Amino acid sequence: MEANNPYRRGLHRWSILLACCTLLLVVAGGLVTSRDAGLSVPDWPLSYGKLMPPMEGGILYEHGHRMVATTVGLFTIVSMIWILRTERRRWLRWLGVAALVAVIAQGVLGGMTVLFLLPWWISTSHACLAQLFFSTTVAIALFTSDWWLAGPETIHEDERHPIRGLSLLAPVSVLGQLALGAAARHKAIGTIFHISFSPVVTGVILWVSLRILLHYPRHRELRRGAVTLLGITFCQVFLGIAAYMTRIAYADAVQPMPLMVTFTVIHVAVGALTMAASVALAILVRRNVPAISSGFAGARAVAAG
Amino acid sequence: MWENQYLKRLLAAPLLFLAACGTGSQPKPEAAAVQNLPAAHVDPATAGSITGRITFAGTPPAMPVIDFSSNPQCERAHKTPWKAETVVVNPNGTLSNVFVWIKDGLPPARWDAPSEPAHLDQNGCIYEPHVLGIMEGQPLEILNSDPVNHNVHAESKVNAAWNESQPPRAEHKFKRFDSAEVLFPVTCSVHPWMKSYIGVSPHPFFAVTGAEGTFTLKGVPPGTYTVEAVHEKYGRKEGKLTLEAGGKATIDFAYGS
Ligand SMILES: [Cu+2]
Numbered sequence: 425m426e427a428n429n430p431y432r433r434g435l436h437r438w439s440i441l442l443a444c445c446t447l448l449l450v451v452a453g454g455l456v457t458s459r460d461a462g463l464s465v466p467d468w469p470l471s472y473g474k475l476m477p478p479m480e481g482g483i484l485y486e487h488g489h490r491m492v493a494t495t496v497g498l499f500t501i502v503s504m505i506w507i508l509r510t511e512r513r514r515w516l517r518w519l520g521v522a523a524l525v526a527v528i529a530q531g532v533l534g535g536m537t538v539l540f541l542l543p544w545w546i547s548t549s550h551a552c553l554a555q556l557f558f559s560t561t562v563a564i565a566l567f568t569s570d571w572w573l574a575g576p577e578t579i580h581e582d583e584r585h586p587i588r589g590l591s592l593l594a595p596v597s598v599l600g601q602l603a604l605g606a607a608a609r610h611k612a613i614g615t616i617f618h619i620s621f622s623p624v625v626t627g628v629i630l631w632v633s634l635r636i637l638l639h640y641p642r643h644r645e646l647r648r649g650a651v652t653l654l655g656i657t658f659c660q661v662f663l664g665i666a667a668y669m670t671r672i673a674y675a676d677a678v679q680p681m682p683l684m685v686t687f688t689v690i691h692v693a694v695g696a697l698t699m700a701a702s703v704a705l706a707i708l709v710r711r712n713v714p715a716i717s718s719g720f721a722g723a724r725a726v727a728a729g
Numbered sequence: 730m731w732e733n734q735y736l737k738r739l740l741a742a743p744l745l746f747l748a749a750c751g752t753g754s755q756p757k758p759e760a761a762a763v764q765n766l767p768a769a770h771v772d773p774a775t776a777g778s779i780t781g782r783i784t785f786a787g788t789p790p791a792m793p794v795i796d797f798s799s800n801p802q803c804e805r806a807h808k809t810p811w812k813a814e815t816v817v818v819n820p821n822g823t824l825s826n827v828f829v830w831i832k833d834g835l836p837p838a839r840w841d842a843p844s845e846p847a848h849l850d851q852n853g854c855i856y857e858p859h860v861l862g863i864m865e866g867q868p869l870e871i872l873n874s875d876p877v878n879h880n881v882h883a884e885s886k887v888n889a890a891w892n893e894s895q896p897p898r899a900e901h902k903f904k905r906f907d908s909a910e911v912l913f914p915v916t917c918s919v920h921p922w923m924k925s926y927i928g929v930s931p932h933p934f935f936a937v938t939g940a941e942g943t944f945t946l947k948g949v950p951p952g953t954y955t956v957e958a959v960h961e962k963y964g965r966k967e968g969k970l971t972l973e974a975g976g977k978a979t980i981d982f983a984y985g986s
Contacts, residue, residue, distance in 0.1 A: 463880055463882050466894045472896065480878065481800040481920050482799075482920065541882070678813040679922040
């Protein structure tokens with residue numbers, strides 16, 4: 425099925441562009457929160473009743489975020505049309521549609537959080553959906569690449585060191601950690617939960633990555649995926665510590681301090697990368713390590729018979 | 730001014746539906762009850778006054794100088810460094826910006842709010858005053874004396890919170906708070922250092938300390954009262970006193986670092 429779907433360089437490059445713009449959008453959104461600028465433009469979808477308000481103070485961040493978001497929204501529409509017109513893979517066509525639905529829902533959540541004065545649960549949902557959307561754009565870029573279309577390089581699952589199920593644990597725990605971080609950022613819970621959960625997530629990532637590096641070392645894609653996830657997580661832990669230290673150092677500040685904003689926003693962006701890398705690794709594992717279902721199914725069928 | 734109320738309701742409808750399913754409708758608090766109370770009456774012959782001082786012991790914390798650079802027009806409005814007003818200790822060792830009010834002890838009555846408005850100005854990207862006392866139902870007139878856009882966000886919890894923009898040279902904004910609420914922040918997200926506090930009192934016996942650190946509550950009927958002092962950083966303190974007919978009562982509060 426995938427073999428007869430031709431590689432389209434344009435679509436693949438466009439998908440990469442969309443993922444890069446989305447990462448930029450995550451940065452822009454993180455800046456809004458860290459600069460306390462979320463309510464600097466009280467109206468939505470217009471800004472001060474205009475398409476282009478004066479970009480002063482916090483308005484620069486809030487309206488800038490809206491502008492980048494609009495661009496990403498338009499790019500996602502182009503992506504979906506492109507995918508629907510050229511793709512034969514049904515599930516990828518659905519993923520294209522899902523991406524557009526997600527980005528529209530994200531825009532509405534963003535508007536709602538402004539109109540309802542940043543209730544923590546809308547702001548936190550907005551932050552989590554952002555992460556899911558970014559991972560979706562990365563996955564689309566992966567699925568449209570030529571090496572994906574060249575087909576998998578299958579490897580047998582080592583029964584003593586299974587990886588298929590475990591690979592899913594990483595993105596799930598990273599998403600949980602992102603949700604805790606977002607909830608802390610929007611003052612629903614203390615930062616302590618995000619901090620306490622970080623060894624758990626780091627542990628899961630280490631477990632998955634090391635299992636691949638130790639037991640599936642000859643598979644190039646899996647090895648690369650695991651090393652990438654490990655590298656990003658390593659940076660992320662240090663960024664988290666730095667972000668927390670600046671927060672403590674500036675506890676009495678009466679306005680957002682540049683160093684705190686910088687570390688926190690980079691931490692948010694690298695969080696998005698961690699999520700995307702864990703999703704990509706899970707996708708690679710599920711694609712290259714087929715389920716040993718045929719054997720089991722046969723065995724079961726025999727037993728049942 | 731540009732609040733899209735229609736859009737907000739449209740988005741709120743499904744949420745309110747969910748909320749209604751979850752909790753059932755809740756009756757509106759007290760507001761109606763206050764309307765039914767008898768009008769308050771103070772006999773000038775027996776009214777007295779309550780005075781006091783708010784002292785501050787210890788070393789006052791150093792206040793950071795505000796960095797206005799994210800909006801150059803705000804920066805230009807300040808020739809000299811402007812410090813945050815979170816803690817303002819006067820040269821005489823008293824504390825400024827403390828909201829003082831009679832928290833308890835007045836007979837239940839409906840006090841009429843003055844018709845002249847209280848004022849909150851945005852000047853040099855700073856709120857004036859830093860702490861404002863206002864009566865329930867009294868108009869609040871909000872001015873923008875700056876050449877820049879502000880948003881005004883009343884972060885009230887008892888009264889409905891709101892957030893509205895106020896461009897330069899815009900018409901003054903008029904607001905009212907219908908329930909007592911002692912001390913909530915008013916903030917601007919265009920200029921994240923901008924923060925002031927409003928205390929809404931159900932009666933006219935409240936004051937905010939200034940450069941002398943003193944307060945006077947005048948025309949108070951005789952009685953036994955709980956007086957409360959509230960500071961944005963150092964919190965609440967209260968004390969009891971009895972005011973004789975036509976008398977003067979004193980109560981001081983001591984804060985410290
Ligand atoms: Cu402002």
